[in-house]
Amino acid sequence: MARYADRFWEIDCLRGLAVLLMLLYHFLYDLNFFEIANVQLRSGLILYAGRFSALLFILISGAALSISHSRALKKKFAGNEAENFSKYLKRGIKLYLMGLLLTVITWIFLPEEYIVFGILHFFGVSAVLVYPFLDYGKENLLFSLFFGLIGLYLRNMTFGFSSLLWLGFTPENFSTLDYFPIFPWFGVLLAGVCLGNFLYSGGKRQFEIPYTGKNPLIRMFSRTGQHSLVIYFIHQPLFLGLLFLSGLLNLNML
Template sequence: MTHAPIDARAKGRIPALDIARTLALIAMAVFHFTFDLEMFGHVPFGTATTGFWRALAVGTAGSFLFLAGVGLWLAHANGIRWTAFLRRFAVIVGAAALVSIGTYLAFPHAFVFFGILHSIALCSLLGLAVLRLPVVVIAALAVAVFYAPNFLSGPMFNAPYWWWSGLQTIPLSTVDYEPIFPWFAPFLAGIAASKLASHFGIWARVTTQTPTRAARLAGLPGRHSLLIYLIHQPILIGIVWSATQLLR
């Protein structure tokens, strides 16, 4: 499948994407607030990992990866801009390292060794290899990656240096875990959807340099999603801890 020349890469912000990131951030904050309430004993144990709350966590992580895939295509549709890519990649890797260090200090037995930022970083590298493939092939790869754990998992992946893959057969203790299989799937889906949108000229229609005031305000958190991701949990934990002390 061919696609029309990309015409939305840097003409202006795409408010819809900023707003989508804002919505994902809200969902993330709601889930983590529930997680923190459970951690401090205000809701029953297992609340955040079952039922609706588990579905919210999976949906939120998937949306971040999907949007990252969309962004990768928009940024590099006309050719990989290596300087920009490597700068962004370094920032994400650095942020992922901060998350690992911070969670190791707080939860040494369940720290984040391959969470959402680690996954976005590796998916971004892998995603460069598929940008030029036809949409139908990328979509098929997304399906294959999603179902791969059902067929490829095995004891040979149980060593720690394979845990990024998600193909191990042993349970892991970590508070956030998005390995490549199956989480590369929503990233690939984002690339495919973004390429398809380019083909039909959708990005040209939704891109504007003068969004409405409401759209700017709604998208503002989404424009700073990485910063909000890094600071929101310490703030939420501080709020729940303070409330817990007051209620004692």
């Protein structure tokens, strides 16, 4: 099938690519963090793979939100803004709670670098914040630029408070394993929304693309993309378990 449960295979495939790049980066990060191997993560191909993974993941999520919204307007949620918004609110709460669970886990095991506002927190908040932007078209490019430029401006600055950390106002001496503030990453999400509105207007593909779903590599990427949230949530425990069973990691290193 060209679609799986009304999904566009090419979007799932790109999301799967983002997930696999993320898995590679995080596995190498673990090897470096636990001093199993000396891996250069601050420059070179590995660094760009990690950044590209996050960028692609968020961009695709914005496009998917646009498609979902377009379809909802045509179906049972048409004309019912409250019911339509509730879908995004529920998803946002679910993702944010999953993020809070990671906060608790990392606070227990890695208290010096525990996750305060990682990518799941970001997706949870963004699922709600993005709703009023979903009806805009090219205007989202301007909004995207606004959030992006503010984020770049704040990137190298620190502040004496932590209440606006989620926006991108980084506190002094702040260290964390995962940090995706609204500025600039919400700008990337809005760029994805703009792409979704243009390439999949009305929830339908606006371009021709040959279906290559029988290719085993394409199928692997696509299936991975369909289960990206589950994979993201469980991959680190699986990595640690693999390293432990291989003998490369012991409990004293945790």
